[in-house]
Structure formats: C-alpha cells, structure tokens
C-alpha cells in the first residue's frame with residue numbers, strides 16, 4: 001500500500017466500504033466537495049482526493065474504521081508508460097478538484113481553461129466572442145474563442161491545442177496567445193488586427209479531462225468501440241486521404257491502436273466541429289496552426305506522402321520565419337520541414353485536410369517543447385515556451401501579409417469534406 005503524499009496535486013484512492021453506513025459517509029464527503037467519487041463497486045469506491053486534503057480525509061476515514069489504498073499517487077506527474085487505472089464513471093456531480101485561475105505557471109484543468117475564455121469575453125466584449133462549437137461523446141463542450149474587430153475585409157487564423165490529450169503545453173500556448181492578443185489589441189500592428197483569430201485551446205476535452213484525473217498519458221478522445229472506451233486518434237480522423245495506408249502505423253483500423261482513425265472520416269464530434277467552423281464560418285482562413293508536443297519542430301503538409309505539396313517553398317519560408325523568431329526569443333531551435341520528412345507517415349491529419357481540402361495556404365503542425373522531458377514539460381518552462389511561440393506566430397502573421405500565394409485571395413465557402 002502506498003502512502004498518501006501531501007505534496008501530490010491529487011490522487012486516486014480505493015476506499016473499502018463494507019458497511020452501508022460507511023458508504024453513506026463517503027458519499028457525504030463527496031457532497032461536501034471534500035472528495036470526488038469516480039467509481040462505485042460492490043465493496044469499494046474509487047475517489048479522487050486533492051493533495052492538500054489528504055491528511056484531513058485520511059483522518060475522517062480512520063475515525064470511522066474505513067480503510068483505503070492509494071491507487072495512484074500524484075496523477076499529474078506520472079512518468080513512463082500509461083498505467084492501467086480503472087476508468088471512472090463520470091457523474092454530473094463530478095467536480096474538478098482544483099480551482100485556480102490561469103497564470104501559465106502551471107497546467108490547469110478544463111474548467112479553469114473555460115473560465116478563462118469566458119472571462120476574456122466579459123472583459124473585452126467588443127472583440128471577444130466565446131461559442132460552443134461541439135459536444136463530445138461524454139457531453140463536454142468544445143469551446144472556441146474568436147477575437148476580431150469585425151472588419152469584413154479580415155482574413156482568418158486558426159489555432160488549436162490538445163487534439164492529443166496528454167500534450168498539455170499546447171493548451172497553455174493557445175491560451176497565452178489569445179490572452180496577449182485580447183489584452184493588447186489596440187496597440188498591436190495591422191498584420192495582427194486585420195485578422196479574425198479563432199482559438200480552440202482544448203479540441204479534445206474528454207481526453208484532456210481524463211489526463212487530469214486518471215491517466216496522464218492518454219492521447220485519443222474517449223469514444224467507445226462496442227462496450228469499451230478505446231478512443232479515436234482525432235489527428236487521424238480528418239477527411240483528406242482518410243484511412244490511406246491504413247494497415248501501417250499511418251492511421252490504424254484497430255480500435256486499440258494509439259493511432260486508431262475511427263469508423264469513417266469526421267466520425268468524431270471534435271473533428272466535425274473543426275470542419276464546420278473552417279468551411280462554413282464565412283471567413284477566408286489564411287493560416288491554420290495546430291499545436292502538439294514534444295518534438296520542437298514546425299511541420300507542414302503533406303503527412304500522407306513524401307511528395308512536396310504545391311506550396312512547399314512558401315510553407316518552408318513561413319515556417320522558417322517562425323523558427324527564426326523563436327530562436328531570437330529563447331535560443332531554442334525548432335526544425336522546419338514537411339511532416340513526412342521530419343516526422344513519419346500519417347493519414348487523415350488535420351493539416352493535410354486544412355491545406356488540401358479547406359485550401360488554407362499557410363497550414364502548420366507545430367510540435368512544442370520538450371525533447372528532453374517529452375510530454376511532462378516542467379511547469380517552470382511553460383511561460384518561456386509560450387513567449388517564443390507567440391513571437392513565432394506574430395512573425396508568421398507578418399510574413400503571410402507580404403506574401404502572394406496560391407488561394408490567398410480565394411474565398412472557399414462550400415467544400416465537401
């Protein structure tokens with residue numbers, strides 16, 4: 001039996017409740033907000049306990065002769081391969097154990113991210129709008145923030161994070177850029193304010209929630225296949241060349257595979273939501289940025305083939321402008337190249353679709369920090385990473401305004417998949 005660590009942010013305990021009275025008592029602790037019951041079985045319950053409350057809860061349980069085991073100690077800092085932890089059955093009562101505001105000094109759960117978006121809208125109502133663009137399989141909102149001065153001549157920029165649940169730094173970066181643009185809008189140059197900015201900091205809210213509560217290393221969404229939650233790799237679920245080379249690691253047809261592509265293109269509500277906004281919002285998107293971790297690179301289409309895409313040179317130049325700005329900010333070197341060359345084959349990715357189908361000329365998948373710590377970037381590096389990427393994005397926004405490119409002035413409104 002592990003001991004409850006006081007310094008852990010939160011933990012999962014298996015509480016043995018043999019008597020009905022014990023069970024009622026544990027549930028009353030949930031009602032009071034001291035713990036979160038996430039799974040009930042015949043003689044035990046799995047509960048989430050906030051790190052700062054472990055002593056208090058331990059005492060309360062001991063007083064009533066209720067024994068418990070610490071199943072997962074500090075679920076926010078699991079290192080190594082994913083642990084087999086039982087999935088909690090989500091109840092509507094389930095609350096997030098932490099309540100703080102976003103400061104980019106730490107990683108925060110979904111409710112804090114969404115509160116941040118809503119607060120920006122309240123504070124800057126003339127330029128900020130928050131909309132729910134979709135609902136996940138577990139019923140969570142996919143929220144989007146748009147920042148715009150409502151000029152009809154604007155082009156648009158897309159930025160999304162955490163399509164892969166465990167890549168938390170991507171959410172930090174997207175919210176940081178949104179915060180910067182909203183707060184300093186009146187002092188920013190034309191190449192920023194002449195664009196409508198669309199931010200989806202958490203594309204995969206179910207997966208994100210899961211990484212904060214159960215399995216830090218979860219990647220996919222929380223879709224069911226039969227009776228089991230296998231999840232779909234959302235970055236294999238987009239419509240251009242979906243399932244191509246499906247027997248390889250490219251995009252698997254096996255639900256248990258980490259790169260499971262889903263039953264059909266856009267089968268998942270998260271990817272369908274992105275498709276609908278991009279194709280039908282009525283704004284010509286010129287830039288599409290999707291943030292991942294942890295390879296420190298800037299990649300562009302194609303992912304499904306090693307052939308260069310028609311805008312290879314423009315994309316390389318734009319990527320290099322970003323990488324240069326990043327280097328000048330922090331000395332960090334982000335590699336630039338087409339996805340297949342610097343990563344691996346993948347099909348059904350968002351960038352192949354956004355470039356090839358939605359015809360967004362400057363489309364990039366950016367892998368953030370860190371090669372050293374992989375998915376577990378130390379929180380002390382969050383702000384440095386956000387600052388370097390903010391400057392990279394600004395440099396790209398300036399670059400595209402100077403650049404003549406294929407499709408730049410074409411308005412693609414209706415486009416099948």
Ligand SMILES: [Zn+2]
Pocket residue numbers: 164167292293
């Ligand atoms: Zn990723």
